[in-house]
Amino acid sequence: MLTIAWRVEELAAQRGLTARQLAEEAGLDQKTVRNILAGRATRVDLNTIARLSRALGVGPGSLWDLGADPARAWETSAGSAGEARPGELDDVLAGRWSEQTDPALERALRSP
Amino acid sequence: MSRCYLDTNFIYAHLRAKRGAMLGPVEAWRARVLSEMDDGGGVISGLVLDELAYRLVLAWLRDDGDGDPLSTFRQDTRKAMRAARRRLTAVWRAVDSLSLELQPTEHAVVEAAKSLMAQPGLAPRDAFHAAHALEAGCDLIASSDTGFDQVAALRRVAP
Numbered sequence: 001m002l003t004i005a006w007r008v009e010e011l012a013a014q015r016g017l018t019a020r021q022l023a024e025e026a027g028l029d030q031k032t033v034r035n036i037l038a039g040r041a042t043r044v045d046l047n048t049i050a051r052l053s054r055a056l057g058v059g060p061g062s063l064w065d066l067g068a069d070p071a072r073a074w075e076t077s078a079g080s081a082g083e084a085r086p087g088e089l090d091d092v093l094a095g096r097w098s099e100q101t102d103p104a105l106e107r108a109l110r111s112p
Numbered sequence: 113m114s115r116c117y118l119d120t121n122f123i124y125a126h127l128r129a130k131r132g133a134m135l136g137p138v139e140a141w142r143a144r145v146l147s148e149m150d151d152g153g154g155v156i157s158g159l160v161l162d163e164l165a166y167r168l169v170l171a172w173l174r175d176d177g178d179g180d181p182l183s184t185f186r187q188d189t190r191k192a193m194r195a196a197r198r199r200l201t202a203v204w205r206a207v208d209s210l211s212l213e214l215q216p217t218e219h220a221v222v223e224a225a226k227s228l229m230a231q232p233g234l235a236p237r238d239a240f241h242a243a244h245a246l247e248a249g250c251d252l253i254a255s256s257d258t259g260f261d262q263v264a265a266l267r268r269v270a271p
Contacts, residue, residue, distance in 0.1 A: 078126055
């Protein structure tokens with residue numbers, strides 16, 4: 001399936017624009033811009049595209065690229081840290097993570 | 113459209129799930145979270161990456177046969193981190209592929225965390241997670257931690 005990925009983050013970074021600055025430049029809501037910057041927005045109206053295009057100084061066609069598939073990324077990234085030992089995830093799912101493996105606590109208790 | 117903060121336990125469970133599994137509790141949780149997010153996407157913070165790395169390093173030590181990974185980590189942190197380098201690189205690549213939004217720890221986040229510690233009285237770490245979520249405009253939090261149920265503006269998507 002053909003998929004489209006936004007290039008807005010790349011273009012904004014090239015211009016040194018944060019999400020807030022880009023939103024201001026384009027006259028758009030920050031939440032909308034953040035979604036687009038993160039490559040998640042899939043339903044964007046023509047007015048928004050025109051505003052982004054103008055703010056970034058590129059033609060509308062330069063705002064996206066072909067090829068990425070974020071939904072598939074969830075499938076392919078599952079298990080990337082190795083398969084859990086038997087019972088390991090039971091505790092995680094039950095919200096029973098050991099306090100001993102709390103990084104803040106570990107740091108606080110570490111000997112100087 | 114909802115935005116969802118992905119707590120460390122959610123990302124951890126996803127990354128430690130059995131590859132290719134379809135019907136387990138982790139897969140069901142993930143499917144529910146993705147369905148709730150619709151196109152709103154997921155948000156994380158530096159805290160999530162901090163906790164994720166730390167807990168994974170301990171898990172890998174245990175995977176490799178260490179019966180007391182916490183002591184091993186404390187005794188020679190550098191060695192433990194170097195041993196985990198290759199696996200951590202793969203994890204960062206996997207996390208990057210998810211195109212999650214990283215909410216920075218801005219001044220407003222710190223102030224919100226202070227407020228959440230005072231009322232409703234969240235634990236410090238939970239307060240910071242919740243503050244990142246709220247400042248990022250999230251209305252959902254994917255977490256197995258019931259502590260977030262105290263935050264009225266966040267609906268928890270539990271396993």
